[in-house]
Structures are given as structure tokens and as C-alpha cells.
Amino acid sequence: MDRKPWGIGVAGLGTVGAGLLQFLGENPAFAPAGGLAYVSGVSARSRSRPRPVDISNIPWFDDPVALAQADATEIFVELIGGSDGPAKAAVEAALRAGKPVVTANKALIAEHGAELAALAEENDAPLLFEAAVMGGVPAVKVVREALVGDDIHSIAGILNGTCNYILTEMEATGRSFEEVLAEAQRLGYAEADPTMDVGGFDAAHKITILAALAFGCAPNFAAAEIEGIDQVALLDIRMAKDLGYRIKLVASAERSPHGALVRVHPTLAPLDHPLARAGGALNALFIEGERTGRLFLQGPGAGAAPTAAAVAADISDVIAGARRPVFQAPAEDLTPFDPVDPSKLMGRAYLRFLVKDEPGVIAAVSETLAEAGVSIESFLQKPTEGAEGVPIVLTTHAVAESALSAAVERIAGLPAVLDRPRLLRIARI
Amino acid sequence: MDRKPWGIGVAGLGTVGAGLLQFLGENPAFAPAGGLAYVSGVSARSRSRPRPVDISNIPWFDDPVALAQADATEIFVELIGGSDGPAKAAVEAALRAGKPVVTANKALIAEHGAELAALAEENDAPLLFEAAVMGGVPAVKVVREALVGDDIHSIAGILNGTCNYILTEMEATGRSFEEVLAEAQRLGYAEADPTMDVGGFDAAHKITILAALAFGCAPNFAAAEIEGIDQVALLDIRMAKDLGYRIKLVASAERSPHGALVRVHPTLAPLDHPLARAGGALNALFIEGERTGRLFLQGPGAGAAPTAAAVAADISDVIAGARRPVFQAPAEDLTPFDPVDPSKLMGRAYLRFLVKDEPGVIAAVSETLAEAGVSIESFLQKPTEGAEGVPIVLTTHAVAESALSAAVERIAGLPAVLDRPRLLRIARI
Known part of the structure; x- marks a missing residue:
């Protein structure tokens, strides 16, 4: 089997980074497709901070961009975090140099994913981010590959x-x-x-x-x-x-x-x-x-060990050599989706009102809802322990969100309603 | 984007095969990595059997082996089933011809996986089988790729x-x-x-x-x-x-x-x-x-649509071009695992006995268990409706399976025990 060495540059040495170094140190031949992964360089804010792994023998980079560009870095792993700043600069530098990038940075991908996908494509470099979503649960892989x-x-x-x-x-x-x-x-x-x-x-x-x-x-x-x-x-x-x-x-x-x-x-x-x-x-x-x-x-959606395992799986995928667009379509074809108009959105809701303990209040609330076309599914009023006002809670049948918000606004204005009504949605799944 | 045509040869046109033909007909460009999938040939037991898809314009092969070897077949999909016979012959023919194989055939992979992996490797042809396990649930991909x-x-x-x-x-x-x-x-x-x-x-x-x-x-x-x-x-x-x-x-x-x-x-x-x-x-x-x-x-672990979607995901993976060993290691390094000696296996159990309704029976059962080192966790006896014998049920604490079997054998031999005791295991997960 091909045991070509793969230099892994790791930027960011928090718990996930340290976990990854430990894993790669103990399992350099972990990728089933072959290769021998070794940590070719590291970068972090502090070189001397105590860590559970010894980094004294690994080349150190003060600047993650320099690590991303270093000749020895064949796969760049970004674990710095943050949607901008050094994380973005280093990922961009790695992609520009045509190097595969593996990142756990959800903010970076969610906020700059489209432009990074374009950069990855121009430079024919994979950009993978399994560890950015749900830690050890392979949600990205399942959605990206298993459900095509x-x-x-x-x-x-x-x-x-x-x-x-x-x-x-x-x-x-x-x-x-x-x-x-x-x-x-x-x-x-x-x-x-x-x-x-x-x-x-x-x-x-x-x-x-x-x-x-x-x-x-x-x-x-x-x-x-x-x-x-x-x-x-x-x-x-x-x-x-x-x-x-x-x-x-x-x-x-x-x-x-x-x-x-x-x-x-x-x-x-x-x-x-x-x-x-x-x-x-x-x-x-x-x-x-x-x-x-x-x-x-x-x-487990977080934690050093599951997240480091997700990063390792992405490194293994790079070594296996599949080429897929970052977001299922070529970057030039990617458009943002149209948000949905709330008047088209139907759903059930939970409403809580704090009302004066006096006759006619429940009738007034119910009438306001009925006028707005909101139909009540269940109703709950519990005896209170001498507090000011009585909480009443109800759930509605499915209703357009816009109608519901309008009804809540009107109820908030009723003289017997003491506090801002609380609206929570009921799961549709 | 590269829209190279990919000829898909489909052997076996049951519900999954028909579902796949329908999907590919409607979504030829489904693979995110590119390509244009078209059905280049089909084979099944009966050409004329009524099917929900029209196959009159697709080249027909009486023999799945001939379909596997046909020049137009670039990916061979085996949906015939069965661990031997035409399914195995056709998969072997495709692999020998260096063609990627996608199969839903669990019996074939479970019983001949190692030799097929060797053949796939010799001929540098992927062998994928997501649809063989849990239908639409990507268990194979998760275990093979996400947890490396x-x-x-x-x-x-x-x-x-x-x-x-x-x-x-x-x-x-x-x-x-x-x-x-x-x-x-x-x-x-x-x-x-x-x-x-x-x-x-x-x-x-x-x-x-x-x-x-x-x-x-x-x-x-x-x-x-x-x-x-x-x-x-x-x-x-x-x-x-x-x-x-x-x-x-x-x-x-x-x-x-x-x-x-x-x-x-x-x-x-x-x-x-x-x-x-x-x-x-x-x-x-x-x-x-x-x-x-x-x-x-x-x-959903079965069903035409989920299983066809799993086959499609494997076709997409072939197009994406990743190269991984079939079972995580080169075929020559694959060895069967050692089965575990039952005396090493600890677990909890459920036992049911049908006993004569007479004094001393429960004592005899309990003593036999105690002598064998089996400790009782819970015990249940329910009034019966005039049936012959009384069922008694108990659960045990963790015990070696060999000790438990020995105890059950001894209890089966007690004169007051009317029927073969029933032993069920309690989940360890």
C-alpha cells in the first residue's frame, strides 16, 4: 500500500487541536486509503501555554498564514475559529496555494462559504468542514454525499x-x-x-x-x-x-x-x-x-475527542482523493435561497399571557384570537401562589405566522394583559 | 462543469431496479461531482414483465454477465440478489473488466466479500454496497468513512x-x-x-x-x-x-x-x-x-425509493472518484476476526420456565441457579388462566453465558419443569 507521507499543518491548538495532534501521533497510518499523516507544523496564539501534547519537536509558526503557505504543509487544518481575522486569512492563503483545507470553523463557513468555495474551486483544492457541524456526528457527510x-x-x-x-x-x-x-x-x-x-x-x-x-x-x-x-x-x-x-x-x-x-x-x-x-x-x-x-x-455534538475524530475523517477523505464541489454545485451556480414570506408560513404555537385575575379576561383574549383567525387547540390555567397576575397558556392549531403575530400584538394591548405575551413555536417535525 | 456521460448497466429490475431507472431518467445530472448518468443497458429474468418504467428503448441483455462486460457499461449495478449464481458471476465479470460495481446484495458481500475485495483491488475497480445495509440509512458510509x-x-x-x-x-x-x-x-x-x-x-x-x-x-x-x-x-x-x-x-x-x-x-x-x-x-x-x-x-431500512437513493449515492461516489480499500485495509491484509469464547461473554438474561404449580418448585429453580453462580435480578410469576403449568420469569444479573447455559440445562432436567426453558438476552447497549 502507498504510504506517501502527508504533512498536516495545524493552526489552533485548543482542546480539539491538541486532541488531533495526539491522534495523529498515535495513528499516522489511520487513513484506509493509505498515506502516513504527520504534523508538519503548528501555529497558535501562545507557544508556551501548557498542553497535553508535546509540541517541542514540531516546527512552530507564529503566523498561521505562513503555516498555510509552508512547503511542508500538504493539508491545512484550521482550528483557530472566528468568521474573520487570522482564520479566514490562513484558509484563503492555503486555498490560494492549492492546498486542501480541513476546518472546524462554522462561523467562517456559514458567513464566507460561497467566496471560499469559489477560491477552492479556482485552485482545485478541497475544502472540508465535517467538524464544524455536530462534532462527532457526520451530518455534513450524510447530507453532502449519502443523500444526493x-x-x-x-x-x-x-x-x-x-x-x-x-x-x-x-x-x-x-x-x-x-x-x-x-x-x-x-x-x-x-x-x-x-x-x-x-x-x-x-x-x-x-x-x-x-x-x-x-x-x-x-x-x-x-x-x-x-x-x-x-x-x-x-x-x-x-x-x-x-x-x-x-x-x-x-x-x-x-x-x-x-x-x-x-x-x-x-x-x-x-x-x-x-x-x-x-x-x-x-x-x-x-x-x-x-x-x-x-x-x-x-x-455527541462537541468535545475534543469527537471533534478531532471528525477532522481526522476529513483528512482521510482528502487522502482518498474524491473531488466534489464544496456546496453540491459549482461555485458560480450557487445562489442564496429566497427567504420565505411569514404570511406563507403555517405552524402551531404556544402562547402565554399574564393577565389580571378578573372576570371577562379569558373571553377578551379568546375573542381577539378568534377575530384574527387563530383557533385554540388546548388551554391551561393553573392556580397561582399569590403572584401578581395569572398566567394563562394556550396552544393553537396551525395558523399563518403573520396572523398569529398580529393577534399577539392586539392581545398585548388589552388593558387586562399585564406583561408582554410569550410566543413559542411547536415543532413541525 | 464536466458533464461526461456515464453508462450505467443495471442488472435486476425488481422494485429497487425500477426505482433506480426512474430516478436516473429524471435526474441524469444528479451527481454533484459532475457527469451525466444514463442507463446504458439492463438485464432481468423477464423482459416483458409489467414494470412502472418503460425499458423498450434501453439495450436489453439476457445475460447479466454480458451486460457487465459490455463496452457501454461504465458502472455496473447489481440488483439481482443471492450470494451465488448470476449475481456473483456478473459482479466478478464487471470487476475483472475493471468496472466499478455498485450492489445492494448483502448475501453476496457478507459471504464472498473478501474474495470480491481482492478482485476489485487487482483490477483497480471500486466495489460499493451502501444499499446492502439498512436501505436508506447510510450506515456503510458512516462506518467506512466518517469513523476512520x-x-x-x-x-x-x-x-x-x-x-x-x-x-x-x-x-x-x-x-x-x-x-x-x-x-x-x-x-x-x-x-x-x-x-x-x-x-x-x-x-x-x-x-x-x-x-x-x-x-x-x-x-x-x-x-x-x-x-x-x-x-x-x-x-x-x-x-x-x-x-x-x-x-x-x-x-x-x-x-x-x-x-x-x-x-x-x-x-x-x-x-x-x-x-x-x-x-x-x-x-x-x-x-x-x-x-x-x-x-x-x-x-427506513428497506423500500424501493430509499434503497434506490442509496444506490444512486454510490454511483455519485464512483463519479467523485475516491479510492478506498473495500474493507478498510488492502485485501491481502484482511483476516477474519477470532470468534469469542462464550465463557468470556458476560451478559444479563431473561429466563422463562413452565413449572408444575406445586410447593418447592421455585426454591428448586432458584437453588440450581445459585449453585451455577447465576444471580437473580427480578422475578415475576403471574396468575394463569387454567393452563397446564405456571410460567415463571426472571432476569439475571450479568453472568458468563457458559454458566447460564449450564444452569438452564440443569433446570430443564428438574422433574417439576414442564417445558424447555426459554432464554433471551438483555441488551448490553
């Missing part, structure tokens, strides 16, 4: 382990979002600045990439509708459960004759639904296609 | 939709195996000769293939331990449910320091376990690796 004989209608899943952990803990322990987040930060499960995760942006990057692969479009992060979990109240988690649902941060992409819709928002999933049952830091994904029907994938 | 950066310890799943349908219906309707099988045959869900499915052989072919890919071994169908569902009694389904379990036909492959174990048998899975929750004709698979942890895949 299908027309994918929709994909939906739990793509952010931190949010899933926080929501799982809130339900299990009855603590607020703020308390659980603070604990997750203490334990290292959430970043010091948690915005990317809890604001839904990380999940939005990932679903943007999957949507581009599924629908053969340019990634269009700007068109993603994003709502995080920072406004999810414990009360909603409890009320939803009483109605038979669990609140999850669901990222979804749907293709329809009206265009495509990519969004991330807290979503009610029936308690026995596989998405509702994926707890803790798990990631889970449904893919629905015309021919295949429904595929479900679940596994 | 991992060490897979075990895989386990529901790989036969017919058995899963029968077990699901038995539980749901309270009918016997024989009744549900007869209905499934009437509805076309089971074959006239159901042995391959209900005998566990189909699932064993599939797990043999996955084991070879997961462990980098030669497929070793002869070493698979196989037990089907034809002996699963409604009573066991009910008793298991009372104990919190559902009976599923689980195919599993485990790697240990003692070798590898590949087997198929009815298995008790806890009711809230994803395998227990995969009902009807669904297929489901767990893959457990050193670095990735646990991956779970679920989807």
Missing part, C-alpha cells in the same frame, strides 16, 4: 449542546436560566461570553451550512432568523410540560415552493419525540427527503 | 424491517408470530419463503458487513451466531413488557481483547431505549467508539 439521490425537504435538530444542557438542567433542577448558565460557566460547559451559544448564533451557523448542502445553495447566514434561549422562563418549561411538550432550541431549514426558511428558536417538541428525548449535551438531527423519508442522527 | 478517526468497540441495531414489523404487530395486536407473519405475507411485507428474514439471516448478512468495515476484518458470515424470531412467543413479549422491556431482533458486533463477536438474536431492550422505541419497519443502529462515544442512526 434524494430531494431534501427539511432538516431540523438540536445543534448546540450548551443550550441543550442548560434547558435540560432547568427542567431537572427547577432553576432559572441565569442560575444554570452561571453553573455551566463555572463547570466550563459554557463560555465566559455565552452569546454565541445561548443567543442561538452557533446553532444558526450550523443549520446555515447544512441548509446550503441540503438545498445546493450558497450559505446565507444573514437570512437566518435567530432567537436564543435567554428568554426561556422556567414557567414556560413547566407549562409546556403540563401540555405534553419539552422546550428545545431547534435549528431548522425547510424548502418550499416559496423559497427556503432557515431558523433557530426555542421550540416545543412532544415529550415522546426523539428531539424532546435528546437530553444533556447531545445533538440530534432529522433529515426529511422525498425518497428516503426520515433519517435521524444523534450523538 | 475512531476505534469502534461495538455496533448494534435493528437491521431487518420485516422482523421489526412482526414483533411490533404481535405486541400491538396480541396475535401470535404465525398469524402476524401470514398477514405480513398477504400484505407483501414478508416473502413467501420468509426464512431469510425471520430466521435472522438477512440481519446477520448486514451485521457481518458492518463488522468487517468497523473492525477492518474480512466479512466472516460463517462465524455469526444467528437466532431468528420464529420462536418468540406472545407470552414472552408480554412478560418482558411487565418487566420493563421490549423484545427486538438485535444484530450486534463487539470487539474485545478476546476477539470479535457477531450475532443476531431476539433481545430485551428497556422500554425507553431508542432500539425499543424503533417500531414498525424502521431500522436503527448504535455505533460506539473510543473517541466519538455513541452515535445513533435511524431510518
